[in-house]
Amino acid sequence: MEKFVKLTGIAVPLDRPNVDTDAIIPKQFLKSIKRSGFGPNLFDEWRYLDVGEPGKDNSNRPLNPDFVLNQPRYAGASVLLARENFGCGSSREHAPWALEDYGFRAIIAPSFADIFYNNCFKNGMLPIVLDAAIVDQLFRETGNNEGYKLTVDLAAKQVVTPSGQAFPFEVDEFRRHCLLNGLDDIGLTLQHSDKIKAYEERRRQAEPWLFN
Amino acid sequence: MSTQTLYDKLWQSHVVYEEPNGATLLYIDRHLVHEVTSPQAFEGLKIARRQPWRVKSVLAVPDHNVPTDHRDEGIKDPVSRLQVETLDQNCADFGITEFKMNDQRQGIVHVIGPEQGATLPGMTVVCGDSHTSTHGAFGALAHGIGTSEVEHVLATQCLVQKKSKAMLVKVDGQLGAGVSAKDVALSIIGKIGTAGGTGYAIEFAGSAIRGLSMEGRMTLCNMAIEGGARAGMVAVDETTIDYVKGRPYAPQGEQWDKAVAYWRTLVSDEGARFDAVVELKAGDIQPQVTWGTSPEMVVPVGAKVPDPAAEADPVKRTGMEHALKYMGLQANTPISEIAIDKVFIGSCTNSRIEDLRAAAAVAKGRTVAANVKLAMVVPGSGLVKAQAEAEGLDKVFLDAGFEWRDPGCSMCLAMNADRLEPGERCASTSNRNFEGRQGPGGRTHLVSPAMAAAAAVTGHFVDVRTLA
Numbered sequence: 198m199e200k201f202v203k204l205t206g207i208a209v210p211l212d213r214p215n216v217d218t219d220a221i222i223p224k225q226f227l228k229s230i231k232r233s234g235f236g237p238n239l240f241d242e243w244r245y246l247d248v249g250e251p252g253k254d255n256s257n258r259p260l261n262p263d264f265v266l267n268q269p270r271y272a273g274a275s276v277l278l279a280r281e282n283f284g285c286g287s288s289r290e291h292a293p294w295a296l297e298d299y300g301f302r303a304i305i306a307p308s309f310a311d312i313f314y315n316n317c318f319k320n321g322m323l324p325i326v327l328d329a330a331i332v333d334q335l336f337r338e339t340g341n342n343e344g345y346k347l348t349v350d351l352a353a354k355q356v357v358t359p360s361g362q363a364f365p366f367e368v369d370e371f372r373r374h375c376l377l378n379g380l381d382d383i384g385l386t387l388q389h390s391d392k393i394k395a396y397e398e399r400r401r402q403a404e405p406w407l408f409n
Numbered sequence: 410m411s412t413q414t415l416y417d418k419l420w421q422s423h424v425v426y427e428e429p430n431g432a433t434l435l436y437i438d439r440h441l442v443h444e445v446t447s448p449q450a451f452e453g454l455k456i457a458r459r460q461p462w463r464v465k466s467v468l469a470v471p472d473h474n475v476p477t478d479h480r481d482e483g484i485k486d487p488v489s490r491l492q493v494e495t496l497d498q499n500c501a502d503f504g505i506t507e508f509k510m511n512d513q514r515q516g517i518v519h520v521i522g523p524e525q526g527a528t529l530p531g532m533t534v535v536c537g538d539s540h541t542s543t544h545g546a547f548g549a550l551a552h553g554i555g556t557s558e559v560e561h562v563l564a565t566q567c568l569v570q571k572k573s574k575a576m577l578v579k580v581d582g583q584l585g586a587g588v589s590a591k592d593v594a595l596s597i598i599g600k601i602g603t604a605g606g607t608g609y610a611i612e613f614a615g616s617a618i619r620g621l622s623m624e625g626r627m628t629l630c631n632m633a634i635e636g637g638a639r640a641g642m643v644a645v646d647e648t649t650i651d652y653v654k655g656r657p658y659a660p661q662g663e664q665w666d667k668a669v670a671y672w673r674t675l676v677s678d679e680g681a682r683f684d685a686v687v688e689l690k691a692g693d694i695q696p697q698v699t700w701g702t703s704p705e706m707v708v709p710v711g712a713k714v715p716d717p718a719a720e721a722d723p724v725k726r727t728g729m730e731h732a733l734k735y736m737g738l739q740a741n742t743p744i745s746e747i748a749i750d751k752v753f754i755g756s757c758t759n760s761r762i763e764d765l766r767a768a769a770a771v772a773k774g775r776t777v778a779a780n781v782k783l784a785m786v787v788p789g790s791g792l793v794k795a796q797a798e799a800e801g802l803d804k805v806f807l808d809a810g811f812e813w814r815d816p817g818c819s820m821c822l823a824m825n826a827d828r829l830e831p832g833e834r835c836a837s838t839s840n841r842n843f844e845g846r847q848g849p850g851g852r853t854h855l856v857s858p859a860m861a862a863a864a865a866v867t868g869h870f871v872d873v874r875t876l877a
Contacts, residue, residue, distance in 0.1 A: 214728050215603055215703050219843045224824045228474065228488040230448035230495050232556075248831075248849045251488050280724060282604035285637065285703075286841060287822075288539040289446065290555035311573075311607055311639045312539055312553055319557035369571065371432040383457070386565040389426050389434060393462075393567060396425040396436055406660030406668050407438050407532070408465070 199321035200379035204302050205348040206275030209265055210339045216279060217286035218313060222295040226251055235291055236298030240266060270343045278335055279306040283324075284313025293320045303349040305356065307332050318372045321379070323351055325366045351377060412678035415644050416575045416610045419550035419675070423533050425567055435570045437562050438532040439544075442469040442505070443518045444496035445824070446537030450560035451499040461503050462566035468527050469500050469507040472517045473824045477787050477814035480511060489825065516790020516816040519543040519757035523627065524790055526656025530645045530672040535562055540757045540840065542633040545642035546626035547649055548675040550610070552639040574684035576609040576638065577677075580617040582691035587874040589767065590625035591759060591838065591857035593617065593689075594632035595697035595707045601687055603705040606638030609685065612677060613643050617691035623652040624763035631758045635704040635840055644676040698744050698870050699842045699855040701732035706842070708744060710860065710872045716740035735844055736852050737832065744870050747854070748780060750833040752865040753847070754811075754858055755787030756821035759838035764858040765797045768838075769805040771862035771873060777810035778868030785812040785827065787819040809866065823848045836864035 226238045228251055237255040242248075244266055246259040260267045266274075277296065283306040284292060293316050296304070302322060307329040309317075317324045327335075338358060339345045348357040351373060355363045375382055386393075401408050413421070425434040447469070454461070461467060474489035476482075484490035493510065500507035508514040514521060519540050522528040534544040534551035537559040544551035558568055578597055598605075611633050613626070621629065626643045633641025643649075650669055653659050660668045695709035706729070708715065717729035717740060733740060738747070754760070754768050765788060777784045786806050788794035794816055797803055803813045820827040821839035823846070829835055831850025838861050839846075842853040856864065863873040 212727070213731065214724050217703075217841070217843045219822075219841065219846050223845055223849070224822050227445050227824065228486075228492050230452075230492055232449045232452075242845045242849055282607065282637070285603060286539065286634075286843060288537060288541075288553035288555055290449075290537075290557060293555075308604060308607060310604070310637065312555065312634075316555035316557065319555060369432070370430045371428065371569070382569060383459070383561050383564045386434060386561065386567055386569065389567075390565075392426045392434070393436070393565065397463075397566075400436070404531070404668070404671065406529070406664045409658075409660065409664075 198319070198379045198381060201302060201321050201323050201351050201376045203348065203350045203352060204275060205346055207271060207273055208276040208278050208335065208339045208345055208347045209271040209274035210278040210336045211265055212280065212336065214280040215282045215285055218284055218289050218292040219286055221284070221292040222289065223249065225249065227289060227291055232294055233298060235295035236300070239295040239299045240264070273300065275300055275302050276347045276349060277301050277304045278332065278339060279304055281307045281329065283309050285310035288312045290316045293317045293322050297322055305332060305335065318376060321376065323349060323376060325349065325356060327356065327364055327366055331364050412681040414575050414677045414681040414683060415548060415612055415642055415675060416550070419531065419533070420572055422531070423550070431571060433570050433572065434567045436533065436567055437535050438466060439527060439534040440467045440562050441518050441522050441534065441536035441541070442467055442559070443473060443536070443538060444471045444492045445473045446556050447499065447559055448492065448495045449556050450563060453560040454563055459564045461505070461563045464504050466566065467505045468522065469496060469505050470515055470518050470521055471496055471510055473818045473822065475510050475817040476825055477817050477819050477827055480815050486826070513791035513795065516793065517757045517760060517818055519631065520760060520789030520793065523547065523623070524656070524792055526653055526659035529653060529659065530649060530675050535568065539634045540631050542639065542641045543627050543631040543757060545630040545633065545640055546623060548642060548645035548672065550640060550642065553634065573610045573640070574608055576606060576611045576685040576687065577683040578611055578613050578687045579615040580613070580689045580691050581615040582617055584617055584691045584694060587859060588694050588696060589857040589859060590621055590628040592694055592697045594629050595699065595704065595855060596689060596694045597687070598632065598636045598704045599697070599707040600689065601636050603635060603703050604637040606633060606636040609638050610640040610642065611636070611638040613641060618643060619646065622763055623648060624761040627761065628758055632840055645672045696857060696860050696873055698860065700736065700738060700744065701729065702735055702842055702844050704840070704842060704855060706732055710744050710870060712744055714738050714740055714742045714744065745872070746869065748869045749836045749864050750782050751829060751835040752781060752784035752861050753820040753835055753837040753839060754785065754861050755789070755819050756839035757789065758840045759858050760787060760789030760793065762793050762796050764838065765793070765802050768858040768862040769802040771859050771876060772809040772811060772866060773805050775809055775866040777865050780868045781865055783812065784810065784865040785814055785820070787814045788816050790816045811865065820847050822846060836861045836870065
């Protein structure tokens with residue numbers, strides 16, 4: 198997994214509450230057996246005016262000029278500003294894969310859905326919860342200032358605006374540690390193999406039917 | 410020892426190891442696998458040269474991509490076919506039990522787990538699918554995971570977790586005739602909102618919940634995720650034990666007695682503390698219909714489409730306006746005046762035998778309305794289908810003009826050929842009314858099986874209780 202330490206990048210405001218993972222990456226693209234290549238179909242139904250299908254050449258498709266990601270001023274954005282309950286619905290990890298493949302590395306919102314939030318950390322992507330009032334301010338500043346960049350500093354646990362205003366955020370220490378160091382958590386868990394085996398043995402005695 | 414909630418008990422009995430920082434290694438008893446969220450996990454195992462930790466804990470089934478008709482012809486879409494074949498190959502490579510597409514035991518993963526007794530009280534159950542919350546109906550701790558975690562569980566039999574907060578949703582009283590578990594679920598989501606349960610594990614309790622069958626409890630726990638809670642659960646009682654008894658994967662003989670004695674302890678202790686409590690009166694719950702693009706956008710069938718102008722919160726108001734535009738609806742339209750194009754009875758929420766019986770009872774002796782282009786019934790598994798046919802339900806549906814299909818996820822998410830065309834409006838017993846969920850541009854209204862059948866035979870939404 199790629200490390201995440203600190204990032205400065207263009208922020209793009211996606212002004213909708215309850216953005217679900219079906220909207221982030223529609224179901225027809227879930228038929229892929231790969232982990233990569235989902236970026237061109239991120240937000241497919243909002244981003245394009247026609248219907249996307251796997252295998253279709255996305256470079257020739259008509260873009261929806263009203264969709265925020267299609268506005269030239271946000272080209273190359275790596276920080277997504279979102280509203281509450283971002284990533285609700287399906288558990289598809291294709292959602293963070295698509296966001297990451299597009300170029301996003303951090304998402305800032307007042308709240309996230311649990312499964313999506315968890316999936317982000319497995320993919321070098323940092324979801325940041327800030328107060329709704331602060332997110333509102335970032336939405337305003339992003340909209341009013343072309344080229345507006347945010348600095349996301351996981352080491353210092355803060356988001357810094359171009360004017361130097363810093364907003365601290367909370368993040369679970371274990372997840373922070375894994376992300377800062379790009380650690381594969383399967384390897385970490387397997388360091389506890391003896392404990393897993395001992396636990397299994399206890400359960401096998403108490404609840405043998407689980408091991409039939 | 411202090412009093413414990415059911416969630417406390419399930420959590421505590423699965424802790425392998427706790428880091429000083431609170432991160433917990435939680436043991437997983439049952440891992441259900443389907444074709445959409447597993448290929449990248451199996452690929453990860455192969456690249457790292459890892460083997461599944463306990464292969465017998467895994468049960469696999471293709472459900473999302475499978476066709477619901479002409480199965481003998483195979484899967485026509487080559488991309489879908491490759492995904493199903495990849496699951497077959499991965500299961501063969503690792504020695505995992507799989508119910509393949511043409512096995513009678515095949516079906517929607519959240520239907521077959523309980524049906525086989527592969528889901529048992531006291532278990533931790535995971536699957537790369539958010540509707541894994543369904544299995545909590547058995548007094549199990551069950552939740553959806555992403556593909557990285559699918560790989561993690563395959564490799565280690567564990568997940569690194571942090572304990573959620575506990576919410577009690579209590580529904581007391583008697584549900585009215587024509588009011589089902591689906592209406593209870595939608596009412597709860599309408600009350601707490603689609604993010605109301607975020608960060609919580611929900612226990613559903615109260616006399617109305619006790620009165621539900623296992624099918625009803627599964628419907629309710631299935632929808633916990635639509636209220637934001639990864640896990641929903643119901644305490645074990647006689648209904649639970651009766652359902653499990655005799656199923657293929659259930660313990661037998663001496664082990665059965667021992668298991669039942671343990672399972673009976675899987676209830677919240679008297680006076681156990683919850684972080685949040687929500688109460689509903691069963692008698693107040695009416696048949697529900699969603700009008701928007703989030704399950705929280707729901708009203709009783711006798712109500713009107715809400716008016717964004719009456720919403721004070723600007724973010725919510727904008728969301729409502731977006732939803733009405735997408736749904737092609739005007740504020741203040743009576744729900745009963747909304748005409749439909751298609752009907753879908755199925756999904757991991759409502760495709761079990763009781764659901765089909767409820768829909769058939771409405772369809773019996775009636776005919777699908779002329780303006781309805783397609784009304785389809787998709788049983789949750791091959792065994793549900795066989796049971797329904799043994800009861801003659803297939804005849805009832807076919808006589809009324811419904812299509813009677815083979816089991817799978819089907820038009821709940823339209824990964825196979827079953828889908829809405831742009832602008833089509835559907836009465837659906839599924840769980841999500843998100844934009845494009847049932848097909849790009851499709852418009853979904855979530856309802857119970859009885860309400861879906863009522864909409865099919867009248868051509869518009871109607872209070873099923875008024876159909877004598």
